[in-house]
Amino acid sequence: MNKMSLTTCLKNLWLGVLTSFLVVFAVSFLMKDLFFWTNFLVLFVALAFVLSVYFDLGGRGEKSEKEIYELNAFMEAVIENIPDMIFVKDARELRFTQFNKAGEELLGYSRQDLIGKNDYDLFPKSEADFFISQDRLVLDEGRHIDIAEEPIHTRFKGERILHTKKVPVYDELGNPRYLLGISEDITEKKRAKEEHERFLQEQYARREAQKNLQLRDEFIAIAAHELNTPLTALRMQIQILNKFLPQIDSDKTQTFRSLLKGSQLQIARFSKLVEDLLDVSRVSTGRLTIQPEQENLSEIVSRVTESCATELEKAGCDLKLHLDSSIVGSWDVLRMEQVVLNLLSNAMKYGEGKPIEIKTQKDDVKAILSIKDNGIGVAKEDQKRIFERFERAASIKNFGGIGLGLFISQQIVNAHGGKIYVESDPPKAGSCFIVELPLQRT
Amino acid sequence: MLAFRRSVETAERPVIMPCKNILIVEDDAAIRETLRFVVELEGYKVFTASNGQEGLALLPQMETPCLILLDLMMPVMNGWEFIDALRKDMLLMSIPVVIVSAYGEQAKGLKAKDVIKKPVDLDVLFRTIKKWCSQGDETVK
Numbered sequence: 133m134n135k136m137s138l139t140t141c142l143k144n145l146w147l148g149v150l151t152s153f154l155v156v157f158a159v160s161f162l163m164k165d166l167f168f169w170t171n172f173l174v175l176f177v178a179l180a181f182v183l184s185v186y187f188d189l190g191g192r193g194e195k196s197e198k199e200i201y202e203l204n205a206f207m208e209a210v211i212e213n214i215p216d217m218i219f220v221k222d223a224r225e226l227r228f229t230q231f232n233k234a235g236e237e238l239l240g241y242s243r244q245d246l247i248g249k250n251d252y253d254l255f256p257k258s259e260a261d262f263f264i265s266q267d268r269l270v271l272d273e274g275r276h277i278d279i280a281e282e283p284i285h286t287r288f289k290g291e292r293i294l295h296t297k298k299v300p301v302y303d304e305l306g307n308p309r310y311l312l313g314i315s316e317d318i319t320e321k322k323r324a325k326e327e328h329e330r331f332l333q334e335q336y337a338r339r340e341a342q343k344n345l346q347l348r349d350e351f352i353a354i355a356a357h358e359l360n361t362p363l364t365a366l367r368m369q370i371q372i373l374n375k376f377l378p379q380i381d382s383d384k385t386q387t388f389r390s391l392l393k394g395s396q397l398q399i400a401r402f403s404k405l406v407e408d409l410l411d412v413s414r415v416s417t418g419r420l421t422i423q424p425e426q427e428n429l430s431e432i433v434s435r436v437t438e439s440c441a442t443e444l445e446k447a448g449c450d451l452k453l454h455l456d457s458s459i460v461g462s463w464d465v466l467r468m469e470q471v472v473l474n475l476l477s478n479a480m481k482y483g484e485g486k487p488i489e490i491k492t493q494k495d496d497v498k499a500i501l502s503i504k505d506n507g508i509g510v511a512k513e514d515q516k517r518i519f520e521r522f523e524r525a526a527s528i529k530n531f532g533g534i535g536l537g538l539f540i541s542q543q544i545v546n547a548h549g550g551k552i553y554v555e556s557d558p559p560k561a562g563s564c565f566i567v568e569l570p571l572q573r574t
Numbered sequence: 575m576l577a578f579r580r581s582v583e584t585a586e587r588p589v590i591m592p593c594k595n596i597l598i599v600e601d602d603a604a605i606r607e608t609l610r611f612v613v614e615l616e617g618y619k620v621f622t623a624s625n626g627q628e629g630l631a632l633l634p635q636m637e638t639p640c641l642i643l644l645d646l647m648m649p650v651m652n653g654w655e656f657i658d659a660l661r662k663d664m665l666l667m668s669i670p671v672v673i674v675s676a677y678g679e680q681a682k683g684l685k686a687k688d689v690i691k692k693p694v695d696l697d698v699l700f701r702t703i704k705k706w707c708s709q710g711d712e713t714v715k
Contacts, residue, residue: 356676357647357676357677360676360692360693361602361604361605361676361692362604363692363693364602364605364676364692364693364694365602365604365605365608366693367693367694367695368605368608368609368612368693368694368696369608371612371695371696372608372611372612372615372696375696399693403693406693410676410677414677419677
C-alpha cells in the first residue's frame, strides 16, 4: 500500500525535468552562456526526482491513518444525524444492538433502554410478530426487503406509519451477523398525500357541480326560448280571436267569451313561467338589468294589489294596506311590480286564507316594503335557502311552483342596491318578507 | 279592441288609409304568419322573410316599407347582422326597425326604434306600428 506506483514515479520525474529545464533556460538566457549551465541540468533533474519521491512517500503514510479516523467520524455523524431511524439487530436473537438519534426520538426510548431489547419488549404482539417474521425472511433468505407501509406503536407519538428497508449484514465467513434496518416515518407524508387527494377530489366535485350548473343554465335558456316561440304565436292568435268576438253569433258569444278568457288566463300563467325561466337565464348570463325611473313605491304596490283583486278574493285573504304616499325613488317600475306580485302571490299561496298586510315606509336612507301573511311560515333553517334558484321550503306535494319567484325577486332587489329577507318564527303563524331599497342610488 | 274595430271600419272604406308596406323578418313560421295576419288586418301590405338575408334580398324589390319588424335570433343572417347591413346602405338606413324578441335587453345598443317583447301583446304591437307608420300622415291618426 505504501509503495509508490510506477505512474506516480514517472509523473514526478517529468515534473523534475520540466522544472529544471525552465530554471536552466532562464539562467542561461540571463548569463548568455548556454554550454556552462547545461551541466547543471542533469544535477537538477536528479535532485528534483529524489525530493519529489521522498515527500510523496512520507505524505501518503501520514494521511492514511488520519483518513480512517476521519472516515469513521464522518460515517458516525451521518448515521447519527440522518432523519430516518437506523437500527441494528443481532442476527441470532434479533435484539437491538444499535440505534441512532432519529430512532430514539421516534420510539420514545433512550438508546440505553433500547439496546438489548427485542420487538416483543417494545411493541404489541401483532406488530412484533410481523417485524420478526420480516427479519427472519431477510436473514434466512438473504434478501433485501422493502416494506412500503408498516404501522408501529410508539411511546409518545401514538401509531406511526413507517417505510422500512431491511438488509442482512454478513461476517467474513458469509454468515448473517446483523440485520440493518432503515425506517422513514411517512405518517405526515401519507396524511398530506391523503389530504391532497381529498382536496383534488373535492376540487373535481366542485368543478363538476359548476359544469352541471352551467349546463342547467344553458338548458334553461334554450328551453325558455323554445317554449316562448309557440307561446308567442298562440298568444297572438287568441288575442285575434278575442278581437273577432263581437262578430260571432250573439247566442254563442257568452260561451266563446268565457272560453277565450280561460285560454288567456292559462296563457298568462304559461307566459309567467316562461318569463321566470328567461329571467333565470338573464341572471346567469348577467343580463338582468334595470331601467330606473322616478316612481312612487306605494303606487307600484297599489297597482299590483288592484290587479290581484280576483285572486285575493279566491284565496280568501283580506288585504290591509298601510302605504306611505311620499316614498319616491328611482326604480325599475316593471321589475318592482314583479317583486311585489311575487311576494303577494306567495302570501296568498302560503297564507291559509288569513289576512295579508302590506306596509310601505321610509327612513333617511331607505324605503321599506313589508308583506306579511299569517300562514304556514318559513322555518329558520330555510330562511336563506328559499332565495336560491329552484329552492322552496314547502313540500311540492302540497304547493306547486318551480321555486323561482323569490330568487328572481332577490336578484331584482339586489340590482337596485337593496336587500330582501324574511322574518318568520314557526310554529308561530305567518311570515313577513321585507324589501329594503336605497332612496338614493349610488 | 278599439284598434280592431277601427280597422274593420277602415277595411270597409279602403280609400282612407294609403297602402303602406311593412316587412316582417322572423324565422318561426307560426309567429311570422300570425304577425302577417294581424298586421294585414290593420290594413298594411305585408312582406315576409324568414331570415335577414331574405329580408335584404326582398327590400329592393318592394316599395320602401314604413317599418321593419325584426326578430333577433335567426339562422343564416341574424337580426344584429341584418341591422348592420341595413345601416351601411344609404337607401335603406332610414327605415325604422322594431325588434320583436324574447330577449328585449339584447336589443340594447342596436339602433332600433322600439323593442316589442315576446310573447307579443297585440295592443303594444298596434301602438308601435301606428307610431312609426303614421308619421306625417294625418289620415291614419
